[in-house]
Amino acid sequence: MRAAEHIIVLAGAGLSAASGIPTFRDGGGMWRSLDPTSLATPEAFAANPSLVWQFYHYRRTKALAARPNAAHDIIAKLSIPTYLKKVAPNAKSFHLITQNIDGLSSMALESLLEKTHAVDAPEGVSIPKASIVEMHGRLFDVKCTECGSCQEDRSPALCPALSGADDTFQNYQDAGTHEIKIPESDLPRCVECGALARPGVVWFGEIPHHMDKINELVLKADMILVVGTSSTVCPASTFASGVKEHGGKVAIFNVEPSGEDEEADFVFAGRCETVLPDLFP
Ligand SMILES: CC(C)NC(=O)[C@H](Cc1c[nH]c2ccccc12)NC(=O)[C@H](CCCC/N=C(/NCCC(=O)O)S[C@H]1O[C@H](COP(=O)(O)OP(=O)(O)OC[C@H]2O[C@@H](n3cnc4c(N)ncnc43)[C@H](O)[C@@H]2O)[C@@H](O)[C@H]1O)NC(=O)OCc1ccccc1
Numbered sequence: 001m002r003a004a005e006h007i008i009v010l011a012g013a014g015l016s017a018a019s020g021i022p023t024f025r026d027g028g029g030m031w032r033s034l035d036p037t038s039l040a041t042p043e044a045f046a047a048n049p050s051l052v053w054q055f056y057h058y059r060r061t062k063a064l065a066a067r068p069n070a071a072h073d074i075i076a077k078l079s080i081p082t083y084l085k086k087v088a089p090n091a092k093s094f095h096l097i098t099q100n101i102d103g104l105s106s107m108a109l110e111s112l113l114e115k116t117h118a119v120d121a122p123e124g125v126s127i128p129k130a131s132i133v134e135m136h137g138r139l140f141d142v143k144c145t146e147c148g149s150c151q152e153d154r155s156p157a158l159c160p161a162l163s164g165a166d167d168t169f170q171n172y173q174d175a176g177t178h179e180i181k182i183p184e185s186d187l188p189r190c191v192e193c194g195a196l197a198r199p200g201v202v203w204f205g206e207i208p209h210h211m212d213k214i215n216e217l218v219l220k221a222d223m224i225l226v227v228g229t230s231s232t233v234c235p236a237s238t239f240a241s242g243v244k245e246h247g248g249k250v251a252i253f254n255v256e257p258s259g260e261d262e263e264a265d266f267v268f269a270g271r272c273e274t275v276l277p278d279l280f281p
């Protein structure tokens with residue numbers, strides 16, 4: 001870290017695990033009983049928008065009740081130039097590339113900025129707010145399937161029909177079995193043109209957001225911290241090897257061994273919400 005100039009963090013569901021957001025694949029992963037491709041794809045939405053909206057209603061409900069944890073806070077702190085300088089005196093840029101759609105990293109940074117009023121950055125160091133790249137979209141964005149308009153909406157239920165769907169996915173052992181059939185006319189609609197709306201997230205088979213910026217960051221990075229991801233979904237799963245290829249260092253933070261460990265320079269086994277605060281007090 002002391003030698004690093006351009007630092008990126010790649011985060012996955014493990015970063016938000018301690019905030020009560022179920023992960024996807026490990027032990028109590030959300031998708032143990034649900035085939036992800038049956039819910040997070042344009043095809044699934046076209047075939048059964050009612051079920052897919054009930055799934056994202058469940059995810060929104062979980063995320064609305066969640067708060068950033070210590071790992072989110074440390075990563076937010078690292079994006080503040082004055083603090084970054086302490087752990088990486090040669091740092092010129094710091095970015096978080098997150099696969100998470102829960103918005104907890106932005107929430108952590110906003111509350112830290114309020115607390116530290118550290119909005120203005122010295123010359124050449126990135127403005128904190130722009131340091132978060134949500135490559136798979138945002139759970140609370142509602143996007144029109146026709147006109148493309150997209151608004152953030154954090155209301156507990158986007159439409160009356162969904163407020164009755166709370167237990168469709170409550171206990172994921174038999175998730176989906178309590179599915180209620182919501183007619184399309186009663187599903188979330190676009191506020192501009194009234195067409196059917198969809199969650200503002202990137203589904204499998206869709207191109208992730210900000211890929212040009214991400215490719216530029218991966219190319220420039222000389223240090224990547226890979227936090228709480230199983231590295232099973234691409235292109236995110238290729239970023240660490242991308243940094244390694246041009247001589248950058250790779251550090252992994254995970255409770256379990258992940259596919260990238262052998263080519264990592266540093267492996268920190270443990271819960272990121274305890275390991276990161278110990279490492280960056
Ligand atoms: C399943 C996989 C094989 N599929 C893909 O990779 C596909 C491509 C593909 C299709 N078929 C293939 C066949 C072979 C190879 C690839 C493919 N990818 C795509 O379709 C992508 C789009 C993928 C995005 C899909 N949307 C998501 N999310 C948003 C929606 C939603 O969330 O509903 S993906 C979603 O799943 C992934 C889940 O992985 P993780 O976050 O890592 O979570 P997981 O539970 O798996 O792991 C948690 C880890 O944390 C650890 N952990 C737990 N607790 C803690 C703790 N406390 N501390 C530390 N660690 C912890 C655990 O040990 C574990 O290791 C995340 O990316 C997450 O965002 N698009 C694309 O490729 O477009 C072209 C392209 C490419 C490049 C440039 C231009 C165009």
Ligand SMILES: [Zn+2]
Binds near residue numbers: 145148192195
């Ligand atoms: Zn519209």
